[in-house]
Each structure stands twice: as C-alpha cells, then as structure tokens.
Amino acid sequence: MKLPLLDTESSRGFILRRTATTMASTEIARQAGEGARAVPLAGHVGFDSMPDQLVNKSVNHGFCFNILCVGETGLGKSTLMDTLFNTKFEGEPTQHNQPGVTLKSNTYELQESNVRLKLTVVNTVGFGDQINKEDSYKSIVEFIDAQFEAYLQEELKIKRTLHSYHDTRIHACLYFIAPTGHSLKSLDLVTMKKLDSKVNIIPIIAKSDAISKSELAKFKIKITSELVSNGVQIYQFPTDDESVAEINSTMNSHLPFAVVGSTEEVKIGNKMVKARQYPWGTVQVENENHCDFVKLREMLIRVNMEDLREQTHTRHYELYRRCKLEEMGFKDTDPDSKPFSLQETYEAKRNEFMGELQKKEEEMRQMFVQRVKEKEAELKEAEKELHEKFDRLKKLHQDEKKKLEDKRKSLDDELNMFKQKKTAAELLQNQAQQAGGSTTLKRDKERKN
C-alpha cells in the first residue's frame, strides 16, 4: 500500500476550515444546530477522496439510462436517437397501419472511455396512426407503470438484489411534436397531461428544418403557453446547484428544443459534419444557428443525466409507490395517529384475506356437497330405472321361454301321438298283411276253385 505523504499544510499546523463556498458553511451551521458539532480539522484526514471512491464504484458497476420516445410515426425518433448517441441502432422504419399503440424497447451497451452505459430506448409504435386515438396514451401509461411495478416488487421482496437489479424505469421521455407551426395537437396535450406525473417530459419539435426561424419563435411561445395553461408539468432543468444553475436556466428558456436529426455526413469546408442536404442549402445538425440539437444533447446527456435519474427515483417512483401501497390499503398511521407498521397492516390484511379465503372455501365445499347429493340422487334414479328395465326384460324373456316350452311340449306331445299312431298303424298294417296274405291265399284258393 502506498504511504501517503504528510501534507505540508498540516506540518505547519494549518487548520483546514471551510472553503470559499458560503453555502457549505451555512449548511454546517444548520446541521450543528441539529445535534452535531461542527469540528475543525487539524490536518489532512483524507476523506476528500470519498467522491472518487463513490465514482469508481459506480464506474465498475456501470450505469443505466432509459429513454422513452413518444411521437407519431415518421417524425424521426429513431434517427434522432442515432444522432444523439452517434451510433446506428438497429431497426427499420415502421409501417403506418398498426391497429394500436405498442411499445418496443431495445437495450444497447455503449462505452465511452471507461464509462459503460446500458441504454434502453423505448419507441412508441403506431402512435397517432389510428383513426380513433382516444386510447393511444393508455399503453404508454401502462408500460411506464409496469416498470415502476417491477421495481416495487423487487424492493418488497424478502430476498432482494437491488444492487444488481437492472433498472428499467423510464428516466426521460422525449415527446416529439409535429412541426405544424401552429399549436399543439389535442392528442399531444392529452398524452402529455397523462404522463407528466409519471415521467420527466422533455418536449422537442421534430423535423424543425420545416419551419422558418420566425415561425419557430412563435411556435415555441405558443407551445409553452398552451402547456402552462393546461397545467402540464414538463421537466425543468435544475437550477439549485450553482455550477450548472446558469446554463440550466438559459436552457429552460429555450424549451421546447427544435431539433433535426441526421446520420448522413456531408462535407462542409474541409470537415465532415452530420447534415441534411437540400437543393437550397444544407442543414447542419450541430450548428447552433440551424437547430437546437447541441442544446438537447448537452442538457440530456452531458449535464443532467444524473438529475433525471434522481428525479425519476425520488419523485415519480415514490409517488407511484405511495399510491400503489395506499391502494392496497396500507396506511402509515391509524385514526389514533399511532404509527402503523407496514408489517402489522400487512398481517392484518393477510388475516382478512385468509378469512375470506376460508369462507369461500367453505362455500365451495357446501356447494360441492350439494352437487354431489344431487348427482347421487340422479344416479339412483337412473339405477332404479335400469333395474326396472332389467326386470321387465327378464320377465319378457321368461314369458317367451315359457311359451316356447309350451310349444315344444305340445310339439312333443304331437310327436308322441304321431309315433303312437305310427306304431299302431304299422302294427295294424302287419296284422293286415298277415291277414291279407292269408286272405289273399284264400282268395286265390277260391279263384282256383
């Protein structure tokens, strides 16, 4: 292990006090009032490496970021993603004949210097294509809720692995507005209103090379005023951290960003830049005079990615969790305002549930028994019938038999009689023959005489 050299400052007995940031000193004073003493250090202790340790750990672990792109088909969502992250994501343009809105998500692993990012891009397929668009927003809301639900389930498990859990909650929602130049469509307003309490919405004007500069200014003003008057809360870049407060507040005034996406490169001067080439000129993507793409990239990735993730976790997810748990019937305090532990409430609920199940089971059992009885009775009936039939048949059979017997008997009698007659006849015949012979002789004698 390396031996750290002594600070020359400490050797002079230099007491490290607070740095120039006055904010920190007021924080300390406030915290000191809360029961902690503010203590000056007499030398270099070394915990200023804590942020570095934290960062190193995160780097080893990797980051994840999930973007949801909502917008009508053909507004250039996939192209913008390609341009933002400077790679070619897979996928081909979707057809316009989808029956409903589905969400397709793709995960990519990007790496830049030593930072690994697991980026998930979720696209709404078929948004705005149907004739009846009343239910378009539903699948999007369901998808976002499903991600929150998955995280909530993981958090509530007994054996959980939050540390290595792949977070799929949507951190930023880019809402693509069609460049009509007039105002927001009603579909846009409705969808954004439904989404603003669930996700950080960043509205952007897509394909903004279709609008001229003056129209664009008016369009932006119209959009912002419509959003405000309808109470839609879009994501505001945070202005409390002084190092980024300035840039964030300027950017806030440029919302919604008017962007152009392009993955084709065109030679301008002696550099290859991403641009769209028209007969009347070239629109350069990264030229701040041409479009706000650079601002979007700056805000989304380079300055506020961490804040977006934090807002998702501490505001949107907590809200979802609170609503869901309250829905399930849990409360924090009971009417006597004694804190209920979640555990106790859960036990009570479970008992209730078990009781209900018992009751249902009893009912089912009763029904079962009854059915069985009925069936039994039926079967008995059938059996009886069968028996009767059997008896009848038997009787019939016996009758037949008897008849046959009788017939046979009579036949036998006849046969006997016939035999008797036959024998009698034979006897007679014999006798007759004998007598006849003698008679014949006699007759013959008579004749001769």
Place this chain on the structure above:
Amino acid sequence: MSESAKPHHPIPQAKGEKSHGNDFSYVGIDAILEQMRRKAMKQGFELNIMVVGQSGLGKSTLMNTLFKSKVSRKSAQPNPEERIPKTIEIKSISHDIEEKGVRMKLTVIDTPGFGDQINNENCWQPIMKFINDQYETYLQEEININRKKRIPDSRVHCCIYFIPATGHCLRPLDVEFMRRLSKVVNIVPVIAKADTLTLEERDFFKQTIREELRANGIDVYPQKEFDEDAEDRIINDKIREMIPFAVVGSDQEYQVNGKKILGRKTKWGTIEVENIAHCEFAYLRDLLIRTHMQNIKDITGSIHYETYRVRRLNESNEQQQQQPRIVQANGVAAQHEALTHEM
C-alpha cells in the same frame, strides 16, 4: 412488449478527447461521472464508527488521531469523569467535518464499560442490540409509505475492536465478541498501544491472532467472501496479511527533524504515529478513510442490512404461521406462498 436485449456494442468513435461540442464523435456519456461527483459533494457523506474495547486502551485518542480533531466522547463532554461505568453504556456523538468541499457527518459510537466488569458474560448483548436497533430504524423508515427522500443512515458501518497488547494470544472475551459481531457488522481488529511490543513480538502476536481468527471461523473486514473480482482480491489479500493493525494514537505534536509530527515522546525516543516503520496507524487510516470507506458502507448496506431484513421479515411470517391454522387446500397454500414472497 419489449424485445430481448441483445447487448449491442456500438462504440462511438471516441478519440479520447474531452472537448465539448466541436468533436462530433464525442457523445458525452462520461460526463455522468462529473454529475455524480457534484451530487455527492452536495449531499455529503455519513459515516458511523463504533469503537469497542476495555477502558484505558486508547480508543478516544485513536479516534482523535484518525480524524485529526477532537471527535471523541471525552473531548465532547465538558467535564469528563474518569469513572468506569457499572454497565455498558452506548454513547454516540455526531460531528460535521469538512475537507476540500467534501462534507461528512461522522458519528463515533463509544462503548464505555465493555469488558471492565468482573463478570463479563453477555457484555456483547447491549452492543448487538444497539446495532440491530439501528438496522430496525432504517428498515422501518424504508417500509414507510411516505418516506423521506434520503433515509438518515445511522447503521454502524464499521466496528473497531481494540485488542490489548499482551503479546500472547486472544482472550476468550475477544474471541466471543468478534465471533458474534462479525456476522452483523464489519469488524476491524487493532492492537492497541502497540508501542509496548517490539517488532518481533508484534509479528508473532499478529500471526497468533490471525490463526486464532481462522480457527474460530471469524471473518473480519475485508471479508474473503465479498471480494468482487481478482483485482479486489489482490488488494484485500495484502490487507489481510497485515491485520490486525498495530496502532499507536496520539494527539500531541512534537518537533522531529524540524517538522511537527504527531507522536509520543518518551525518554528513549519519539514514536511517530504516521511513520510506517514505527506503527501501522497510516495503514489503518488509509484503509478506513482513503480507500475502503465506500466499500465498507456498501457491505453494511447491501449485505449486513439485507441479512437483517430477511431475518426480520421471515420472523414475522413465522409468528403468523404459529397461530392456529386451519387445514388449507392446495390452492390456498400456493397463494400464501406468493404473499410471503411479495413482502
């Protein structure tokens, strides 16, 4: 609805330059590190250290030396009494310290009275109860419906256990205590007042201690099973070769070779606290503060706390099951399992 994620590895042609905007191949993902750092500096850090050991082993002095300020219990109380308490008390004092813009809320938890009675049976119980109480508080806050943005972390991250420098072996009290507590908290054993041992005696003592720890199955920080990858293992193996650290604490400065150095002045020489030839205080400080602080907090949060949580949640499930149970059909039992699994 989502397709399977085939990790696609498109690497933006990063030339490694950090210039903003003009370089079209630079996306700026690594700016998240800076954002993270800013957020961490704004929020500040929390660290809770517990010191355990008999009285007179130099615990308070060591704390003061570690953090180069008067953070110990004795310095915080206006009139420190030197009596030994009849039972173990747990006293925790919080300090706000700041260095180069990084603010830290340091809580030092002292346990006066540990191991000082004639009959020391169960002297670890109040300490274990305290540690579990902190976990319980955190758990209660976490399962609240309306919970705070940042749950105040009062869990004990690290427990420094002071072994008196007898030179022979571990005492039964030490073995018992460490065995029980290594399961709930990260223990860092140190040999206190190590200036009474010569270097050979010190090495022999350390070896004996290591063997005894191994023989008793005591896993002190850095635990072998929580090494994440080969790199970690190499670094941690080096540390494991050196524990327990033989430390000397002092908060007085003396002049040595023209420099003002923390040390203890004796008739036969001055022991320099931060000199690794003299004692291993510098290693302890590096381990605790400069390199492994985040790791210590992570292990507390993700392993010890989770173990406690699992145990606690299963306990209340068992209590439920011990109530008179009516024989259930299969379908009902399966749902019972699902409920258990959810909470």
